[in-house]
Amino acid sequence: MTPEPAVLATRGLTVRYGDTVAVDAVDLTFLPGSRTAVMGPSGSGKSSLLHALGGVVRPDGGEVWFENERLDRLSEAQRSRRRLARMGMVFQFGDLVPELTLVENVMLPLQVLGERARPARSRALEMLDALGVAEVAHRRTGAVSGGQAQRAAIARALVHRPAVVLADEPTGSLDSLTAEQVLDTMVAITTASGAALVVVTHEHVVASHLDDLVVLRDGRIAVGAPA
Amino acid sequence: MSAALPLLALLEQEPAHGYTLKQRYDDRFARTRPLAFGQVYAALSRFEKRGWAEVTEVEVVDGPERRRYRITPDGVETVSAWVYAPQQPTEFAMSNLYARVSVALSSGRSAIDVLDRQRVQHLGRMRELTGLRKDADPTELLAITYELAHLDADLRWIEEAGNRLEELA
Numbered sequence: 001m002t003p004e005p006a007v008l009a010t011r012g013l014t015v016r017y018g019d020t021v022a023v024d025a026v027d028l029t030f031l032p033g034s035r036t037a038v039m040g041p042s043g044s045g046k047s048s049l050l051h052a053l054g055g056v057v058r059p060d061g062g063e064v065w066f067e068n069e070r071l072d073r074l075s076e077a078q079r080s081r082r083r084l085a086r087m088g089m090v091f092q093f094g095d096l097v098p099e100l101t102l103v104e105n106v107m108l109p110l111q112v113l114g115e116r117a118r119p120a121r122s123r124a125l126e127m128l129d130a131l132g133v134a135e136v137a138h139r140r141t142g143a144v145s146g147g148q149a150q151r152a153a154i155a156r157a158l159v160h161r162p163a164v165v166l167a168d169e170p171t172g173s174l175d176s177l178t179a180e181q182v183l184d185t186m187v188a189i190t191t192a193s194g195a196a197l198v199v200v201t202h203e204h205v206v207a208s209h210l211d212d213l214v215v216l217r218d219g220r221i222a223v224g225a226p227a
Numbered sequence: 228m229s230a231a232l233p234l235l236a237l238l239e240q241e242p243a244h245g246y247t248l249k250q251r252y253d254d255r256f257a258r259t260r261p262l263a264f265g266q267v268y269a270a271l272s273r274f275e276k277r278g279w280a281e282v283t284e285v286e287v288v289d290g291p292e293r294r295r296y297r298i299t300p301d302g303v304e305t306v307s308a309w310v311y312a313p314q315q316p317t318e319f320a321m322s323n324l325y326a327r328v329s330v331a332l333s334s335g336r337s338a339i340d341v342l343d344r345q346r347v348q349h350l351g352r353m354r355e356l357t358g359l360r361k362d363a364d365p366t367e368l369l370a371i372t373y374e375l376a377h378l379d380a381d382l383r384w385i386e387e388a389g390n391r392l393e394e395l396a
């Protein structure tokens with residue numbers, strides 16, 4: 001029996017900042033359609049792990065495999081290309097383009113992939129609608145609430161049907177009811193497309209919408225074995 | 228929570244008579260509901276029968292016998308198994324967890340490990356409930372939401388306790 005191929009995997013993944021070892025020799029495997037919560041105390045390396053998985057930072061040691069390719073061996077430009085085309089990322093502190101409206105932000109990944117403006121716009125609007133923020137789609141990022149901006153960032157991470165979605169505290173600014181609805185939407189959309197979903201969260205209610213749990217402590221996996 | 232295993236854990240700390248053991252138990256685990264002597268003696272004779280404890284001396288002080296007990300290696304293993312085994316997340320799980328964490332801390336076992344294991348159990352139950360909620364009728368929904376809120380509160384305690392222990396470590 002051949003094991004199901006992972007879409008994303010690490011071996012001995014290590015990320016350092018000077019003397020700080022933020023991620024310490026971590027082995028993880030994410031299958032298509034898997035849903036994983038990453039938890040752990042503040043400073044345990046959750047964001048650093050996610051950034052290395054998404055190729056935002058190059059690891060200081062170990063390997064990151066994404067769609068059968070060594071992500072850590074690619075140049076910065078190649079990594080961003082893979083990320084923009086095949087991954088959806090939601091950053092902990094947001095990174096919507098402030099000069100653009102929400103819908104323009106959500107259209108960006110589609111346009112980078114060469115989609116024409118009109119279909120891109122209607123798909124982006126659908127996605128904003130699914131996340132409950134259609135009514136502020138034409139406002140600039142600075143003119144919406146933190147929770148609305150957060151939902152637009154999630155829409156942008158999902159809109160191009162990526163193979164993996166990496167979300168860092170995606171519901172941190174949402175009330176618990178909205179947080180659960182947003183989680184359900186993320187799960188439904190990634191399930192439909194077979195994408196792997198990885199969500200960093202400190203809320204167990206959020207984690208209860210996902211199937212697997214990884215707990216980091218001091219950059220190491222305290223709970224949750226590699227698949 | 229059954230008192231037996233916490234008693235065995237107290238015996239692990241040092242050999243003791245039933246009376247001393249009861250006092251230690253009350254101080255440590257049962258501030259509001261002291262243990263009956265009968266329970267302590269019943270537990271000790273059960274430990275002896277199962278080979279978890281043995282009598283080291285018998286003194287006779289004007290009348291009644293006082294038996295001093297000591298834990299055996301099998302008993303130590305039993306304590307370990309109890310401390311590390313996550314419990315079904317029922318309403319009794321938390322007082323049990325509290326006792327297990329407390330024993331782990333005082334016996335040099337990993338309290339964080341105990342918490343992490345229990346978290347997995349709790350989260351498993353939350354997952355189940357989250358799934359059930361999707362097609363629950365209003366009455367079921369109330370019950371499910373109630374249990375979820377409790378589990379969430381438990382988990383917050385687990386998380387906070389874990390983080391504090393981390394800081395101390």
Ligand SMILES: Nc1ncnc2c1ncn2[C@@H]1O[C@H](COP(=O)(O)OP(=O)(O)OP(=O)(O)O)[C@@H](O)[C@H]1O
Nearest residue numbers: 017020021022041042043044045046047048049092
């Ligand atoms: N750019 C950086 N420069 C130096 N140290 C960093 C940097 N980013 C993170 N660190 C350190 O690396 C460790 C892990 O940080 P990381 O941001 O990955 O943690 P986290 O689990 O995401 O925390 P939080 O829950 O607070 O978001 C911490 O000790 C942090 O101080």
Ligand SMILES: [Mg+2]
Nearest residue numbers: 046047048092
């Ligand atoms: Mg972080």
